[in-house]
Amino acid sequence: MATSSEKKGLVNPQPAIEFLPPSGPGEPRDASAADSLPDNISDTLLGSLPNDLTRMIYLASLRDCNSGLYLHPELSREKGTHVADQAFRVCHEQVFRRLLTTRLSDYVNQLQEYIRYTRSESVTVLKTWRSLQAYRATVPVGALFISSALFFLNISIALEILVKQIPGFAQSH
Numbered sequence: 001m002a003t004s005s006e007k008k009g010l011v012n013p014q015p016a017i018e019f020l021p022p023s024g025p026g027e028p029r030d031a032s033a034a035d036s037l038p039d040n041i042s043d044t045l046l047g048s049l050p051n052d053l054t055r056m057i058y059l060a061s062l063r064d065c066n067s068g069l070y071l072h073p074e075l076s077r078e079k080g081t082h083v084a085d086q087a088f089r090v091c092h093e094q095v096f097r098r099l100l101t102t103r104l105s106d107y108v109n110q111l112q113e114y115i116r117y118t119r120s121e122s123v124t125v126l127k128t129w130r131s132l133q134a135y136r137a138t139v140p141v142g143a144l145f146i147s148s149a150l151f152f153l154n155i156s157i158a159l160e161i162l163v164k165q166i167p168g169f170a171q172s173h
Contacts, residue, residue: 041091046095050117057114063088069085071085100150107158111155111159126159129159
């Protein structure tokens with residue numbers, strides 16, 4: 001029988017799902033701007049997009065690949081770079097969290113809807129996504145490896161399901 005100290009070693013002291021590290025002491029938080037801006041972004045900018053996968057891609061497109069800062073042409077200037085960055089980080093984490101709890105069949109539907117939204121040819125998008133795997137750059141900075149791996153797996157399976165639905169695609173590509 002395990003002793004209480006052995007049992008404690010088996011207990012994970014962290015929450016079950018953690019997406020970004022907590023804010024550090026050098027990151028001040030303006031409560032009024034930081035709390036309402038993510039809601040405003042979700043309601044206005046993100047609310048006009050068809051689904052969470054499209055939102056995830058949009059949010060990742062706002063992130064500078066070198067600094068990790070989210071830079072929006074209007075909000076970064078109006079609210080300040082730090083406030084806008086924090087708000088977009090919160091939104092990105094929320095969308096990512098929802099996608100992690102999404103069923104595989106919904107990934108397939110969201111990917112189909114994203115392709116329609118882009119007005120691109122399905123074959124071109126599927127071929128490019130399979131080749132470049134650019135979706136790997138869409139996860140929030142600091143996301144846990146296991147969370148990212150689950151997202152990548154779901155996307156890659158959704159891709160393969162859609163590929164199988166296109167007659168002759170698998171043989172020619």
